C-alpha cells in the first residue's frame with residue numbers, strides 16, 4: 259500500500275539541490291502569501307495535456323517541449339516571449355508536415371527559474387560564494403548580497419510566471435497563432451535556406467486554406483486553425499514553491515501542482531527515496547523524469563511504479579539525455595526493460611544536456627552536430643527496437659544568440675562571445691531550432707516511423 263502522501267510529505271525525505279534560507283520567517287511569509295495566490299494553470303488543462311501525452315505514448319502524436327534553460331528577471335520582455343513562442347509555432351508546423359500527426363507543444367516557460375548546479379559554491383579570484391541557482395533563488399551577480407537565497411524572489415517568480423502565461427494564452431488563443439497568419443511568424447535572422455523552406459510550407463498551408471475556403475469551409479471558424487494549444491512546464495526543483503502551489507482540484511478532488519501543466523524531475527534529483535520523487539508521486543499533473551547515463555534501469559522501474567502506479571498512459575515522459583557518445587550504450591537496455599515490464603511512457607529525447615562542452619574560448623557550449631547526432635541515434639534505436647520515439651526536449655530561444663556552435667550559420671568558437679546571453683546552459687537560437695525541426699521532420703517521414711505510429715496500441 260502507498261504510504262501517506264501530502265504536499266509537504268517530501269520534507270521527511272533527503273532532498274538534494276535545495277537552498278538554505280537564512281531567514282526562515284521571511285521564507286514562511288513568502289510561502290504563506292503564495293498559498294493564497296490564484297492558480298497559474300487549471301487542473302482541467304493539466305488533464306487535457308495528459309490525454310494528449312497519452313496519444314503520444316500510443317504513437318498518435320509527437321511532443322515538442324522547449325524553451326530557456328533558465329528564465330531570468332532581467333530578460334523578462336514581451337518580445338522575448340513572443341519570439342520563443344513564434345519559433346515553437348514554426349517548428350510545430352514543420353513537424354506536423356513531417357509526422358502528419360498532432361504536435362503537442364509544451365514550453366519550458368512561465369516558471370523555469372530554479373537550477374540544480376554541479377557545484378554548490380563558485381570561486382572567482384580566491385573568493386568563494388554560493389553558486390547561482392536561478393532567479394527564483396538568488397542573483398547571478400558575483401556579489402555576496404546577490405548570491406544569498408532571498409525568499410522575496412519566490413513572489414517575483416510567481417508574478418513573472420503569471421504575466422508570461424497571460425501573454426502566452428493571448429498569443430495562442432487571441433489570433434496570433436492563426437494559420438492564416440503563418441507568414442507573419444517569420445524571424446528575420448533565420449538562415450536563408452531554412453527561411454525559404456519554411457516559406458514553402460507556409461505557401462502550401464495558404465493553398466490548403468484557400469482550397470478549404472473555396473469548398474465552403476471557413477477556416478476562421480475552425481478552432482484548430484485560428485488558435486493553438488500551448489502548455490507550460492518546468493523542473494519541479496524548488497519544492498517549497500511547488501508545495502505552496504499544490505491544491506485540491508474541486509472537480510476531481512485530487513491534488514494538482516498548479517504552477518505549470520507539466521513538471522519534471524531533473525537528472526540530479528531523481529533518487530528513488532528522495533524528496534523530489536516523493537513530491538511528484540502525489541500530484542496528478544503529467545510528470546517528466548530525466549534519464550541520464552547514470553540511470554539504473556531497475557531503479558527507474560521502481561520510480562515508474564511509484565510515480566505512475568496505475569500505469570496511466572500520458573502520466574510519465576522519460577526525457578532521455580545521454581549524450582551523443584553514450585546513447586548507444588545506455589538507452590537500448592533502458593528501453594527494453596521499461597518495455598518488457600509493459601510500462602506506458604512517452605520517450606522523449608533531450609539532446610542538450612549530455613552534449614555540453616567547454617569551448618577553447620572558455621564558453622560552455624553545445625555543438626549542433628552532436629545535438630543532431632543524439633537525435634539521429636535516438637530515432638535509430640527506437641526503429642531497431644520497434645518502440646515509438648515520441649518527442650524532443652530542447653533548450654532554445656527565439657533570440658539571435660550565439661551559444662551553441664555550428665549549424666547553417668556556422669557559429670564558431672570565436673563567435674560564441676558575440677551574443678552569449680544565457681543565464682545557465684547554452685540554447686539553440688531560432689535558426690538552429692528550425693534546422694533541428696527540419697531534421698526531425700525527415701525522421702518523422704520515415705516509413706518505419708509512420709508504421710510504428712499506426713501500430714502502437
Ligand code: PEP
Pocket residue numbers: 327374493523524525526548550579611683
Ligand atoms: C535542465 O533541463 O535544465 C537540466 C538541468 O537538465 P538535467 O536535469 O537533465 O541535467
Ligand code: CO
Pocket residue numbers: 327328611653682683
Ligand atoms: Co539546462
